[in-house]
Every structure is written in C-alpha cells, then in structure tokens.
Amino acid sequence: MSSSDHFWTGTAVVTGAGSGLGAAMADRFAEAGMSIVALDIDGERAEQQAQAVRDRGGRAIAMRVDVADPAALEQAVAAVREEFGGCNVLCANVGVQQFGAIDKLTENDWRWVLDVNVLGVVHTVRAFLPLLRKSEGVRRVVVTASSSVLVPGVRMAAYIASKYAVMGYGETLRMELAPEDIGVSVFFPAGMRSRHLESSRLARPAELGPSVLAREDIDVMMASRKVDTAEHVATPEHATRNLLAELAANERFIVSHGAYRDELVARCDDLIAAVDRAQRA
Numbered sequence: 001m002s003s004s005d006h007f008w009t010g011t012a013v014v015t016g017a018g019s020g021l022g023a024a025m026a027d028r029f030a031e032a033g034m035s036i037v038a039l040d041i042d043g044e045r046a047e048q049q050a051q052a053v054r055d056r057g058g059r060a061i062a063m064r065v066d067v068a069d070p071a072a073l074e075q076a077v078a079a080v081r082e083e084f085g086g087c088n089v090l091c092a093n094v095g096v097q098q099f100g101a102i103d104k105l106t107e108n109d110w111r112w113v114l115d116v117n118v119l120g121v122v123h124t125v126r127a128f129l130p131l132l133r134k135s136e137g138v139r140r141v142v143v144t145a146s147s148s149v150l151v152p153g154v155r156m157a158a159y160i161a162s163k164y165a166v167m168g169y170g171e172t173l174r175m176e177l178a179p180e181d182i183g184v185s186v187f188f189p190a191g192m193r194s195r196h197l198e199s200s201r202l203a204r205p206a207e208l209g210p211s212v213l214a215r216e217d218i219d220v221m222m223a224s225r226k227v228d229t230a231e232h233v234a235t236p237e238h239a240t241r242n243l244l245a246e247l248a249a250n251e252r253f254i255v256s257h258g259a260y261r262d263e264l265v266a267r268c269d270d271l272i273a274a275v276d277r278a279q280r281a
C-alpha cells in the first residue's frame with residue numbers, strides 16, 4: 001500500500017484487464033481498496049483476474065467486452081451501475097500490435113489497429129463518461145499510449161500512429177474535463193514482458209485475415225529504438241509501481257520506466273528549433 005491509498009474509493013474499470021498491464025492496474029486499484037471491473041475480449045482471462053481479486057478479499061466482476069463494439073461497452077456500463085453504482089477510475093488500456101514495414105502493412109492492418117487502439121479508447125470513454133460524471137469522490141481517466149510516442153521506431157507505423165492519436169485524445173479530454181474536476185492522464189508504458197503479441201494475434205477478427213508476425217520486424221524495430229537493455233523492458237507490476245501516486249497527483253503524463261531521456265530531449269530540441277526558425281523566417 002502507498003500513502004495515497006486512502007484517496008482511492010469506489011470502482012475502477014479497466015479494459016484489457018485479462019492480462020499484462022491491465023491486470024496489474026486492476027491489482028493496484030484492488031490493493032488500494034477499490035472495487036474492480038475487469039473487461040477484456042478474452043472473457044475467461046477477465047474472469048480469472050476478477051477471481052484473483054476476490055480471492056484476496058476484494059470486490060470484482062468481469063465481462064467479455066470488445067472495445068471496438070460500442071454496444072458491448074454500453075452493456076458493461078449497465079452492469080457496473082447495477083453492481084457497484086458508479087465509476088471513479090477508468091483505465092482505457094486496450095491496445096493491439098501489428099508490426100510491419102510501411103509498404104507491408106495492409107489496409108486491414110491499419111483499420112484493425114486504429115479501430116481498437118483509437119476508437120476503442122473513444123468508445124470506452126464515451127460509454128463510461130456519464131457514470132463517471134455522476135460518481136462521487138475522486139474521478140480519474142487514464143489512457144494507455146506507449147513509449148513509442150516519445151521515441152518512435154520503425155516497422156510499427158500503424159501502432160505508433162494509433163498511440164499518437166491516443167495521446168492527442170487524452171490531452172484534449174483532460175482539458176475538457178478539468179472544469180468538472182475529473183483528472184485525465186496519458187500513460188506511456190515502455191516495453192513489458194506481457195502477452196501483447198499473442199493476445200493481439202488472438203483478438204484480431206478472423207475476417208481480416210491472420211496477423212503476420214516476423215521476428216525480423218521486431219529485431220529491426222528494437223535496433224531502431226535502442227531498446228536492448230534491461231532498463232527498457234520490465235514486468236507489468238514494475239510498470240505500475242508509480243501509477244496510483246501519479247494519478248493521485250493528476251499528472252498530465254505518466255511514464256512507467258525506460259531509458260529514453262536523451263532521445264526525448266533531442267527530439268523536443270528539434271521541435272523547439274523548428275519553432276524558433278519559424279519566428280526568424
């Protein structure tokens with residue numbers, strides 16, 4: 001438990017809670033005393049996560065929800081209202097990965113990644129916002145972007161474009177909800193040992209054709225981002241160790257781990273230099 005735990009009351013809803021980062025987030029909020037709603041396209045894994053919370057004495061329910069399906073999210077909202085009466089923390093966390101060079105990514109790859117990663121976040125927030133607005137106590141939304149937004153790499157253009165959109169959406173949402181005292185943070189996890197590639201493959205709708213995963217794409221991507229040290233890859237538990245404290249402080253951006261500082265500074269310097277050149281032009 002952290003010193004900010006007394007702060008967390010009510011219900012935390014987490015999408016993608018059946019695995020990895022979402023499961024770790026659910027565990028953190030459960031430890032802090034919140035009721036948990038575990039949503040995932042893999043209903044069995046979501047239920048296992050909810051059961052694990054209940055086994056430790058917490059309160060939790062699970063539902064199978066595809067975040068690309070607004071009607072399924074509306075059903076989840078009704079279930080949460082019925083079971084717990086409110087929503088205080090919303091983690092729009094689902095994201096799928098499809099590696100591939102720019103000329104190899106198909107139209108279906110793009111549509112699927114944008115549909116789940118971008119519209120999935122939009123649908124999730126749109127569905128739960130009325131309940132969040134009515135809930136008493138602390139209210140927070142966290143949207144999961146990626147360290148690849150801070151320091152891009154090759155062979156994942158669809159994924160990176162989608163996570164830039166998540167960041168833009170999250171920042172706009174933060175400004176729009178600030179007058180209502182609902183905090184919004186953009187979360188940038190770095191590499192994690194999770195089931196991301198496997199669960200992405202399983203979650204891809206069959207009608208889009210199979211997800212192609214080439215080891216070479218991963219190697220070339222990692223080399224382009226210099227993500228070859230232990231500092232860049234962590235467990236989801238480690239990646240969430242600072243999450244509640246950052247959310248309690250209503251930080252605009254939350255970084256989990258990773259050694260990207262120098263690359264990020266160089267990138268920001270380039271952007272500021274462009275602004276300066278424009279002023280002199």
Ligand SMILES: NC(=O)c1ccc[n+]([C@@H]2O[C@H](COP(=O)([O-])OP(=O)(O)OC[C@H]3O[C@@H](n4cnc5c(N)ncnc54)[C@H](O)[C@@H]3O)[C@@H](O)[C@H]2O)c1
Pocket residue numbers: 015016017018019020021022039040041042045065066067068093094095096097116120144145146147148188189190191192193194195196197198199200203236
């Ligand atoms: N793993 C990494 O290295 C990494 C790095 C940066 C950011 N992220 C981001 O972190 C988030 C969580 O990823 P993770 O590593 O925990 O992966 P994970 O595979 O362990 O968990 C993702 C969960 O999302 C579920 N899911 C997939 N499509 C869904 C859909 N349409 N509707 C509902 N649920 C769906 C999966 O079934 C799975 O349980 C994602 O947004 C991902 O893009 C991951």
